[in-house]
Amino acid sequence: MTQIPKGANVAVPSQVLQVAVAWQVVPGAPEVDVSALLLDGGGRVRGDTDLVFYNQVDHPSGAVRHLGKSAPGAPGSTAADWLWLDLARVEPGIDRIAVVASADGGAFGQVPALDVRVTDVTGAPVAYFPIGDATTETAFVFGEFYRCAGGWRFRAVGQGYASGLAGLATDFGVVVEAPPPPIPGPGYVTPAPAYGSPAAPSYGFPAAPPALPVPSYGSPAASAYGSPTVPAAPSAPFAPPSPAAPVADVADVDPFSSSFRPSVHQGRGKETVRCDPSLPPGWALLEIESYHSISTTIESCDAYGRAEDFLLMAYEDDVRARTVALVPRGRPLTLRVDADTPWTLRVLPLTHARRFDSHIEGLAHDLVVYDGPPGVLDFFHHGESNFTVHHHTPPREPEYDAEDQDMLVNEIGEVRVSAPVSGPGLLRISGDGPWKCAVRR
Template sequence: MTQLPKGANLPVPTQALQVAVTWQTVPGAPDVDVSALLLDGGGRVRGDGDLVFYNQGEHPSGAVRHLGKSAPGAPGSAAADWLWLDLARVEPAIGRVVVAASADGGPFGRVPALDVRVMDLAGGPVAYFAVGDATSETAFVLGEFYRWEGGWRFRAVGQGYASGLAGLATDFGIVVEAPPAPIPGPGYVPPPRPVQAQPYAPAPPTVRHQAYGQDQRHAPPQLHPQAHAAPAGPSHPFADPFADPFSSSFRPSVHQGRGKETVHCDPAIPPGWALLEIESYHSISTTIESCDSYGRAEDFLLMAYEDDVRARTVALVPPDRPLTLRVEADTPWTLRVLPLSHARRFDSHIEGHAHDLVVYDGPPGVLDFIHHGESNFTVHQHTPPREPEYDAEDQELLVNEVGEVRVSAPVPGPGLLRIGCDGPWKCAVRR
């Protein structure tokens, strides 16, 4: 990994990359939220859509996306907030993509081991920059990608702001009426069984870092240290009655391919549900299948026949092996594997378009659906198993209709709703 001093730059490949802003979790340290700003030739955003952050997770061009946070471990371990960007898809009018961060609950001088890491989609290192001079700043421009002689370069910036994300955004041309309300990161629910995971990349050499007003020596943290021994417990993903099966957390990942390919997901993803999000354009069909322990296709998780697909579905991570998927489309596709906390949640009404996965949080009632489309409209409900020793999950087909429909179905309580269709839909709850 190329370690950059402040102000240095280096060329980066014009392809899809992952960016992790990382820090150490210690008692009393602020939480950190990462964001990206897409700037034109004059160094300004063209509108509010050019800011990508926790409340606006994707740029309209699809070139930059906020993936969310890795789950922190014990105090002193590493946490990270992730961006995905495809430099080849950045619009020609955009000259720079700025990677910034804001601190919630205190200044960056109280955030130990703050750094930014650039990697390819396989986790291969591209660039690393450690921020060693933070004091009273509540926002930081950590680095930026900028065009240079037909390609792209990354620069380590390290410029702080005392006015938070609102002040930083205003400096780049975004009109902010009031400081954005702080939104805490998703809560961490420890997996019910220990998971061994290798670090995503070798750590750079020990560097100088200023933290808590003292000059300390530290090695940049690994995002996934080896798991320590944990008390013996149930190995089934839903066996813990105190764990919320809809809120487990892990490092998001992005996979790209073309045609039919087998995707081997991160072994560190804990057993239970994972959200799958796929994009493909101008393909006759797009499918995702789960695979058995031998790598053979097993169950269809998604079947989409629209020309342009931006769909969500769910996969069940086995308790004894990594999740393996078979993805097929006629054109290039992008698959994101995300914690279920990224799914939309509702308890009274919700609406969407085509294939989606949502979490119903309400009590027993009746779901009233309206669908405007031509093909099948299906709704499956996934719930934790009633008999964990025998089943991995419970599934029930609530709706199976064709075309434009108004249909009602009873719902026994909270669960995942996997919706398959080709048009806009609405759902309201009657109790």
């Protein structure tokens, strides 16, 4: 691996890369949260969507994604927070991509063995920059990718900030606003503050997201159609994950916290996606993107590969949607994806889903985790077509049932409706416009 000192730079391939900010796990150290800032020629973001972090995990261009953290290990082991970059897809108006991080609950001087690593899609090393001079900083610019002579280079920056991610982001032009006022209606609670525009969708709590496991090092596994899974951690000095214990039954699994390696599948038209057979039984979050298609659908398949149930039906021109699939026992998850234009499907653990217990809002099709107690949900939908909400819960009789589903809402157009919810579970929300949901207890 090419180790570079502070201020130096190295050429990187204009392709898909993985970036890991890594550190050593020690008791009492602050949480490290990594972000990416996409900057124009003036060194500023063009808008709040040019900040990619745990609460806004995808850039609209598809060029940058926040993958999440490795699973927490024992003291002395190595943890990491990951970014995925496709430099070939970076828009012409973007000249630099800054890799930054904040320390929650302390300063970077309390985080030992801090470094940033860049690898390609096979896990081959590209660049390595150790940080040895952190002290009282609560935010850090670790490095930046920048255009040079028709290609890309990576520069080791190592610049600290004492004002946290909010101060760092403001310096680069991100508007950090106060939380929006509560939505009118009975029982609404003021939502928690978050970075960025209140109009931007929030992909989780403002607190740090649940940790993800570090996938194994080496060539990425290929899907049935050759699309690689999202590559990740180099084997050294990162500690490999412990082998997962075999899972005998869905009833033995906590469906809200099971972890597995995220994967990405790409195709065009109608294709069958056969997911990794090692996915644990239980729920998996599905994210799909397609543009300029008449319709986009995802169906689950039975053991013979025949389409079984619709998981998503979207009729918008541009689709960025989330839904849920149930990984069956004893066989791989198989999906039928259909769109008129090229599509990208991601299969993720539920730790990537947004969570709430009082208030949430979104656009069109989404899958959210409701963490609250029994109550009444108030829904507002601003659209013209069908608006549905399904409530998924773990099985009451695991021996016979894979999961339980209740349809809470099935309305058309502008909707203001209330529905009882029995307790924690998944809300699969589908519409053609913006929606809001709050709990009235």
